[in-house]
Amino acid sequence: MFHKPLAFAFGALLATSAAAETAMPFALDWKFEGPSAPYFAAIDQGFFADADLSVEITPGKGSLDAIPKVATGAFPIGFADINSLVKFLDQNPGAPVTAVMMVYDKPPFAIVGRKSLGVMAPKDLEGRVLGAPPPDGAWAQFPIFATEAGIDTDKVTVEPVGFPTREPMLAEGKVAAVTGFSFSSFLNLVRLGVPEDDISTILMADHGVALYGNAIIVNTDFAAENPDAVKGFLGAVAKGWTSAIADPATAIESLMKRNPAADAALEERRLQLAIDANVVTDYTMANGMGDIDDTRFATSLEQMKMTYEFKADPDASAYFTDAYLPDGGFALK
Numbered sequence: 001m002f003h004k005p006l007a008f009a010f011g012a013l014l015a016t017s018a019a020a021e022t023a024m025p026f027a028l029d030w031k032f033e034g035p036s037a038p039y040f041a042a043i044d045q046g047f048f049a050d051a052d053l054s055v056e057i058t059p060g061k062g063s064l065d066a067i068p069k070v071a072t073g074a075f076p077i078g079f080a081d082i083n084s085l086v087k088f089l090d091q092n093p094g095a096p097v098t099a100v101m102m103v104y105d106k107p108p109f110a111i112v113g114r115k116s117l118g119v120m121a122p123k124d125l126e127g128r129v130l131g132a133p134p135p136d137g138a139w140a141q142f143p144i145f146a147t148e149a150g151i152d153t154d155k156v157t158v159e160p161v162g163f164p165t166r167e168p169m170l171a172e173g174k175v176a177a178v179t180g181f182s183f184s185s186f187l188n189l190v191r192l193g194v195p196e197d198d199i200s201t202i203l204m205a206d207h208g209v210a211l212y213g214n215a216i217i218v219n220t221d222f223a224a225e226n227p228d229a230v231k232g233f234l235g236a237v238a239k240g241w242t243s244a245i246a247d248p249a250t251a252i253e254s255l256m257k258r259n260p261a262a263d264a265a266l267e268e269r270r271l272q273l274a275i276d277a278n279v280v281t282d283y284t285m286a287n288g289m290g291d292i293d294d295t296r297f298a299t300s301l302e303q304m305k306m307t308y309e310f311k312a313d314p315d316a317s318a319y320f321t322d323a324y325l326p327d328g329g330f331a332l333k
Contacts, residue, residue, distance in 0.1 A: 021054040022229045027078035029066040029214065031059050032259040034270030035183065035278075040254035042240030051232030057258075063137075064088075067217065071097040076222040077233060079103070081137065082215045083304065086319050090310050096220040099320045101234045101290040103241070104213025104278040109138040111145075111202040112185040113177030114170060120200050122149035122207055131161040131175035138179040141204055141211060144303045148208025167192060183273035187266060203277060210299040212292060213278060215320070223324065230324045238289060238330035245275055245332065280332060288329025291322050 028036055039057055042048055048055045058075070060066045063084040070078040071092070082099050089095060111130070113119025118128060122145070132139040146153050159175055166178045167188040178185060182201050189199055205211070216237060223230045244251035252268045283293065294316070301314045 021049070021052050022226065023054045023056075024048075024077055024229060024233055025075050026055050026057045027060055027066045027069045027075040028057060029060045029063045029078070029080050032057075032255060033262070034252065034255065034267035034272075035274040037248075037251040037255040037267070037271050038240035038244040039237065040240075040258055041243050041251040042236045044254045044257075045240070045243060047236035047239040047243075048233070051229075051236050053229060053232055053236065055233070055236075063214070067097060070217050070219050071095045073219050073221065075219070076226075077216065077218050077230070079214055080217050081107070082212050082319065083107075083141075083300075084137075085215075085217060086301070086304065086314065087308055089318055090308075090312060090314065093312065097217055098220055098318065099215035099217050100223070100230065100322075100324045101216040101237065102212055102292050102320075103215055103237075103289070104274075105281045105284050105289075106203060106205040106278045107141075107209075107211050107213030108181040108183055108274070108278055109141045109145075109204045109209065109211070109213075110180060110182040110185065111138075111177050111200075111204070112170070112180055112182070112189065113200045113202070114173070114194070114198055115200050116198050117173060117176040119177045119202075122146075122151055122202060125177060126152055126155035128176040129157045129159050129174075131159045131166055131169050131178040133163050133166055133179070134160055136163070136179050138181060138204070140307060141209060142179060144211070144306050145204040145207060145209050147306060148303075170194075182277050183270050186273065187270055191266070201277075210296050210303055212297065212300060218324075227324065234290065234324055235326075235330070241279060241289065242330070242332055244271065245280065248272055248275070284329070284332055289332055290325045290329040292320055 043055055063080040066078040066080040067085055067088050069075045118124055161169055167185055169175050170178050171192040171194050182203055186199055186201055190196055218230055248268050248271050252264055256264055297316055
């Protein structure tokens with residue numbers, strides 16, 4: 001059962017002067033890579049400061065790392081996979097955490113294959129070997145994808161692989177495809193020398209998987225006490241993303257200040273892949289960034305039942321609120 005720490009006081013995060021900035025440390029779900037550049041751009045371009053916020057960004061080790069940080073109050077705000085959040089709240093009912101802004105309208109869950117090995121469409125996995133790391137987020141959704149895409153899983157040979165060996169095995173032809181995040185596995189293969197025109201990226205979201213991806217999450221106790229700070233934070237994040245969409249290279253300059261060992265060109269490509277596949281979608285162009293479609297979310301919760309046994313009936317209102325978003329979301333152009 002979830003327990004909040006007794007000694008955490010959100011007042012410590014608040015400035016003592018009306019003119020001072022509110023401190024909002026931000027917990028990422030992963031390392032400082034291309035898709036995190038918009039948040040650093042929001043710092044460097046003054047978007048958080050314009051909202052009277054002081055933001056320090058901390059890397060993470062996955063959504064299962066970021067969610068408890070926010071739920072316990074160690075961080076007031078974070079970035080995590082909403083599907084992992086749904087499961088966390090099912091296992092920890094009443095935990096003070098919820099999603100407030102969808103960022104990856106399409107999740108990056110993908111099958112990445114080699115065309116030369118016969119993988120160009122979902123059904124092509126039948127009769128071939130699929131490499132899948134057991135803890136992989138994309139592999140966790142494979143049963144949903146297989147059902148929706150009409151794949152006979154009895155005809156797919158699944159080879160458990162480690163994260164470090166996943167793309168090398170595909171590059172060497174030891175497997176015909178792997179599960180992974182679209183913007184990561186693709187670039188890892190390119191770096192290993194696989195010709196780009198030989199790589200097929202099959203997004204699960206394009207084949208019936210209704211799941212959403214990563215969202216901004218908040219500690220609900222903090223948000224209730226500081227609604228304007230949360231609204232200001234989301235507005236600054238949206239400006240960071242629209243700036244990065246318009247000028248990815250400048251956003252990557254902000255990333256490189258925090259991760260100088262990174263390959264700037266590679267991370268710019270990773271950011272662009274995330275923009276094109278996960279952030280700028282038909283839905284977000286028509287409806288703005290940040291909000292979700294209630295019908296699609298209800299469908300996603302039903303699909304989750306294929307891979308997860310809920311302890312209680314899922315309650316969509318516990319997992320996402322649009323209370324801190326502007327009407328119509330944030331325009332991407």
